[in-house]
Amino acid sequence: MEYSRGDHTSNRLKLLCKIAVLLCIGAAAASGQLTDDYYDYCCPQVYRIVRSRVAAAMKAEMRMGASLLRLHFHDCFVNGCDASILLDGSNSEKFAAPNNNSVRGYEVIDTIKADLESACPGVVSCADIVALAAKYGVLLSGGPDYDVLLGRRDGLVANQTGANTNLPSPFDSISTITKSFQNVGLNVTDVVALSGAHTIGRSRCLLFSSRLANFSATNSVDPTLDSSLAPSLQQTCRGGDNQLAALDVNSSDVFDNHYFQNLLANKGVLSSDQGLVSNSDDPTVAATKALVQAYSANGQRFSCDFGRSMVRMGNISPLTGKAGQIRKNCRAVN
Numbered sequence: 001m002e003y004s005r006g007d008h009t010s011n012r013l014k015l016l017c018k019i020a021v022l023l024c025i026g027a028a029a030a031s032g033q034l035t036d037d038y039y040d041y042c043c044p045q046v047y048r049i050v051r052s053r054v055a056a057a058m059k060a061e062m063r064m065g066a067s068l069l070r071l072h073f074h075d076c077f078v079n080g081c082d083a084s085i086l087l088d089g090s091n092s093e094k095f096a097a098p099n100n101n102s103v104r105g106y107e108v109i110d111t112i113k114a115d116l117e118s119a120c121p122g123v124v125s126c127a128d129i130v131a132l133a134a135k136y137g138v139l140l141s142g143g144p145d146y147d148v149l150l151g152r153r154d155g156l157v158a159n160q161t162g163a164n165t166n167l168p169s170p171f172d173s174i175s176t177i178t179k180s181f182q183n184v185g186l187n188v189t190d191v192v193a194l195s196g197a198h199t200i201g202r203s204r205c206l207l208f209s210s211r212l213a214n215f216s217a218t219n220s221v222d223p224t225l226d227s228s229l230a231p232s233l234q235q236t237c238r239g240g241d242n243q244l245a246a247l248d249v250n251s252s253d254v255f256d257n258h259y260f261q262n263l264l265a266n267k268g269v270l271s272s273d274q275g276l277v278s279n280s281d282d283p284t285v286a287a288t289k290a291l292v293q294a295y296s297a298n299g300q301r302f303s304c305d306f307g308r309s310m311v312r313m314g315n316i317s318p319l320t321g322k323a324g325q326i327r328k329n330c331r332a333v334n
């Protein structure tokens, strides 16, 4: 339904679009649920537009696929998947500890939003754009093609305290991380399957260098870190806290199950990665380790569970019906 502004066809299409928007709102209000065909009538080109913008961003920098996936996670864990992470201002989640100088991809979302506001004005929420961008980040990295559910609306407030409270830290135990997932309705399967997102992307040294030197009174290096990987990470981190290391040392830009194979070889980079199999005094680890073994042996099972867990994560407290709004600019409420 593309049109050039100002002519008669354009006005007629605008009217059609308005009706379509009402149909969209009507459908969501009736069910209160996300659906996989939400934009099929009011903005069918949404998939093509998001996909091509994500592809272009990843062509410029392959890592952007990973960054967009993480953006969706950090949105959903704070006030639900409502694009609250995109809001600028004094309470912005962007400056919370887990996000500041860490979460990336805001400009890519802005570009997609601008395209969609000219193709289908007032129709596609920023929260759905983030969910779709994550989907294409995974797919274009070689990962599974899960059906993303749509129909979210955008929140009206940012919650910096929520971002500081709800997001798991790489220094947390697996029991603590599992609790933070349970707080948003996710379970141990989701913890392990979604940790598999670390098959792509990078981490700053700041977040794992404590494993590389002066680890404890008895060990210089974390004993659960492979002795051949430690020197290469030490080398990387000689450049300082902001140096980057691949989270999947085997294939950092490809979405595969090597992350799990790495964990079984003590090649997890973050303490919270390796902890999924190593810290056997943690009561949750028996369950996480069994899943790591299953995903390591069976990439298809990982792909399938990952897609399901992404749908569950994408379903955390969505705003539907008349709640929230469709922002015009993802950085500010209308």
Ligand code: HEM
Residues within 6 Å of the ligand: 063, 066, 067, 068, 069, 070, 073, 101, 102, 103, 104, 168, 169, 170, 171, 177, 191, 194, 195, 197, 198, 200, 201, 202, 203, 204, 207, 270, 272
């Ligand atoms: C289980 C608890 C988790 C912890 C403790 C954790 C922690 C981290 C940390 C510390 C980083 C590096 C950040 C930086 O360098 O500033 C990171 C990166 C990343 N995380 Fe997680 N994460 C977790 C779960 C998830 C989930 C559920 C997803 C998505 C479904 C995800 C996706 C990513 C991705 C793709 C990156 C790389 C981002 C990039 O390169 O820009 N993580 N994570």
Ligand SMILES: *[C@@H]1O[C@H](CO)[C@@H](O)[C@H](O)[C@H]1NC(C)=O
Residues within 6 Å of the ligand: 095, 096, 100, 101
């Ligand atoms: C975020 O990072 C910037 C740049 O490093 C820093 O100046 C600022 O103090 C940080 N903000 C918060 C809230 O920690």
Ligand SMILES: *[C@@H]1O[C@H](CO)[C@@H](O)[C@H](O)[C@H]1NC(C)=O
Residues within 6 Å of the ligand: 078, 079, 157, 159, 161, 162, 163, 165, 166
């Ligand atoms: C911010 O997040 C916290 C933790 O999830 C929650 O208890 C609080 O109600 C949220 N505040 C707002 C204004 O949404």
Ligand SMILES: *[C@@H]1O[C@H](CO)[C@@H](O)[C@H](O)[C@H]1NC(C)=O
Residues within 6 Å of the ligand: 187, 188, 189, 190
């Ligand atoms: C987590 O929830 C999913 C969906 O309800 C379910 O299939 C899975 O078995 C659950 N995992 C655990 C460990 O309970």
Ligand SMILES: *[C@@H]1O[C@H](CO)[C@@H](O)[C@H](O)[C@H]1NC(C)=O
Residues within 6 Å of the ligand: 213, 214
């Ligand atoms: C490790 O500890 C020694 C002795 O306290 C100190 O000199 C050194 O700077 C520390 N190394 C790191 C990387 O923190």
Ligand SMILES: *[C@@H]1O[C@H](CO)[C@@H](O)[C@H](O)[C@H]1NC(C)=O
Residues within 6 Å of the ligand: 249, 250, 251, 258, 261
């Ligand atoms: C990554 O792992 C796969 C399967 O174990 C292996 O075939 C491949 O050579 C590894 N690649 C690197 C760069 O280590």
